[in-house]
Amino acid sequence: MIATPDLIEALAADAGPVRRLRHPLWRAACWLLLAAIIVLLIAVEVGVRADIDDRLRQTMFVVGLAAAALTGILAAIAAFMVSLPDRSRGWLLLPAPALIVWLSTIGYQCLTAWVKIGPAGIAPGETARCFATLFLTSFPLSLTLLLMLRYAAPVRPTETVMAGALAVAAITATAISLFHDIDATIMILMWNIGIAALLVGLGGTYARRLFAWLAPRPLPPLAIS
């Protein structure tokens, strides 16, 4: 163990100018913009579902879609807020109302349509294509969010990871309900929240390890012995 004054001298000597974080709302907006771009790109590539006009006339579908999108936006704000040490943990409740509305609109799931057996033999079913969209949306979004919130690792890893996972899940669900004609909410939630919960749950410290590989290093040359 090194003496505290020595540590302070080492830290002071290491202290270069740092760029302050922008306001969390601003950073959440940037991330949501990225999410919108990704969804838009998939829309251009895959095309929206054929029955979108019909579906948009159904109140249930519109409410679910809006609630999912709102959950995504609010959860993203919550994640950016709660990642800062001096902001209240109460921000975690922000997406709760939207989340409740969204979950109450969940219908049949696409969990069961992995392969389609038809005249042309076995083909990947809608679930598989669903999964592709899911991966294309959630992977870059998760990675960006993880990078943008990496400073949360030493202070509030679990809360930040959970709020972030919810944001990614909700946005992915919004995207999928625009592109695929089966409801994939449960699969998305299982995928995003489930995996995040699993990682966080596996040993109380896993969230920190999830961040650890890109967390800011305090002092590389000074081994904390």
Add this chain to the structure above:
Amino acid sequence: MLNGDLPRREAEHGDRAAWSALMARAQDGDQAAYRQLLYEITGYLRSLAARHHRNPADIEDTVQDILLTVHAIRHTYDPSRPFGPWLVAIAHRRSIDRLRRQGRARGREMPLEPAHETFAAPAANLTETAGDERALHAAIARLPEGQRRAITLLKLKEMSLKEAAGASGMSIAALKVATHRAVKNLRKILGDRSGRDRDT
């Protein structure tokens, strides 16, 4: 009481405002301000850590953890907001982390103290006889001159036969014989002693 509290609270408030300004300067790369800030908050951090820990070494470790964390995420501080809550949140987290780590360690580890160290043979637990250097040196001192020199050079100074022959002027064969006899004698001297120990 209220009158006594008020100036102190004002002073504390003034401290925090000063810390906020120091941190803002530190973020811009002012190392002197940063050093001053770290020195000033150390006492406060120690008092915060003392709420969770009793052992002074733990308190000091926690303070250092907090300082390292403050350093690592100092860019997350927003100078337009108060410095106190930011610092306290970090301090609290590091204190709790250390408590958790200690709790986990206590759950699966047991301190190994000399009192726990015990073996079946009673003689093995008598550390003072098991590796008693003095007894060995005394025994060596009691050897005849040639044997003593051979043991000293070959075993204590770990020379090779050739080196020892050069250093002592004895032939290699003589050294071998002297060593053999010395070991035999030592075994007799020390063996007598341990035999006596066993008997008692």
